[in-house]
Amino acid sequence: MAPWRNSFRFCCFIVFLYIPFSIQNEGFPGFGFDSEFGSASGKILIKGGTVVNAHHKEVADVYIEDGIIVSVRPNIKVSDDVTILDATGKYVMPGGIDPHTHLEMDFMGTQTIDNYFTGQAAALAGGTTMHIDFVIPVDGSLSAGFDVYVEKAKKSTMDYGFHMAITKWDETVSKEMEIMVKENGINSFKFFMAYKGSLMINDDLLLEGFERCKSLGALAMVHAENGDGVAKGQQNMMDLGITGPEGHALSRPPVLEGEATARAIRLASFVNTPLYVVHVMSIDAMEEIARAKKSGQRVVGEPVVSGLILDDSWLWNSDFKIAAKQEPDILFFISSSFII
Numbered sequence: 572m573a574p575w576r577n578s579f580r581f582c583c584f585i586v587f588l589y590i591p592f593s594i595q596n597e598g599f600p601g602f603g604f605d606s607e608f609g610s611a612s613g614k615i616l617i618k619g620g621t622v623v624n625a626h627h628k629e630v631a632d633v634y635i636e637d638g639i640i641v642s643v644r645p646n647i648k649v650s651d652d653v654t655i656l657d658a659t660g661k662y663v664m665p666g667g668i669d670p671h672t673h674l675e676m677d678f679m680g681t682q683t684i685d686n687y688f689t690g691q692a693a694a695l696a697g698g699t700t701m702h703i704d705f706v707i708p709v710d711g712s713l714s715a716g717f718d719v720y721v722e723k724a725k726k727s728t729m730d731y732g733f734h735m736a737i738t739k740w741d742e743t744v745s746k747e748m749e750i751m752v753k754e755n756g757i758n759s760f761k762f763f764m765a766y767k768g769s770l771m772i773n774d775d776l777l778l779e780g781f782e783r784c785k786s787l788g789a790l791a792m793v794h795a796e797n798g799d800g801v802a803k804g805q806q807n808m809m810d811l812g813i814t815g816p817e818g819h820a821l822s823r824p825p826v827l828e829g830e831a832t833a834r835a836i837r838l839a840s841f842v843n844t845p846l847y848v849v850h851v852m853s854i855d856a857m858e859e860i861a862r863a864k865k866s867g868q869r870v871v872g873e874p875v876v877s878g879l880i881l882d883d884s885w886l887w888n889s890d891f892k893i894a895a896k897q898e899p900d901i902l903f904f905i906s907s908s909f910i911i
């Protein structure tokens with residue numbers, strides 16, 4: 572994960588009441604945001620709300636100094652310079668962190684619709700207060716890609732971090748990975764096993780990348796689908812004249828995700844480095860991850876809301892607009908913009 576600063580900050584708490592706040596960009600390249608919530612002293616007390624955490628909930632006060640939560644307990648006494656926010660009758664809870672977003676991402680001739688402002692505004696409205704976006708290199712250049720995303724992120728209104736995609740391999744990429752880790756705070760790199768002819772990399776590069784991640788102490792991530800198989804499936808659909816939304820599921824059945832997931836897991840085991848499998852969408856992939864975890868391998872599977880609640884039946888709806896909305900990849904982009 573990218574080392575965002577102050578991960579346990581006030582802005583990681585959502586208070587379900589209206590609070591006017593000012594925002595100040597600290598100017599640190601790539602990460603972070605400070606929400607002062609109108610406190611001149613940097614000291615804030617959220618008073619009397621029901622504090623909800625993973626283990627329990629209780630009526631308590633939350634005391635914050637300079638963005639750091641100092642204390643959570645009932646009836647905290649504070650001095651006069653502390654800004655007090657009355658949360659009586661409200662829930663106070665940690666904000667969500669979305670580890671997988673693509674804001675304003677150029678991809679195959681189109682661009683994701685939300686930018687760093689609109690996407691983050693939607694996130695904040697829904698209770699997500701931090702996210703990690705994927706930097707896409709420019710013609711394979713990590714540093715050029717990083718500069719582009721730093722520019723895009725100037726619209727930010729909340730905390731964020733960066734993962735980085737690796738789309739080709741040479742000495743320059745290898746060196747730039749080190750720069751990203753040591754100078755730019757990026758320590759998770761994503762390899763696409765799908766998107767043949769675009770972002771896809773082969774096993775040779777995957778192994779190089781895994782080894783480089785290991786040497787840098789970075790986390791390797793994979794989009795695990797067999798890209799050759801998907802391309803073949805797509806051609807099959809075209810040959811059959813199937814061009815509707817249903818062709819998406821038919822062209823890339825779960826076996827292709829399961830195969831790539833299994834391959835990535837085994838290659839990560841061979842290199843002996845942890846693996847993060849993004850947007851697990853099928854039971855085939857899930858079972859591979861479960862088996863690896865059970866055996867003690869360090870593998871993380873990322874759930875996506877569409878993968879949890881939908882199947883491909885909607886793709887067969889006779890109304891194109893309804894069917895097209897259920898397209899898993901489209902949903903994936905929507906869901907990865909802050910629903911999870």
Ligand SMILES: [Zn+2]
Nearest residue numbers: 671673705849
């Ligand atoms: Zn993604």
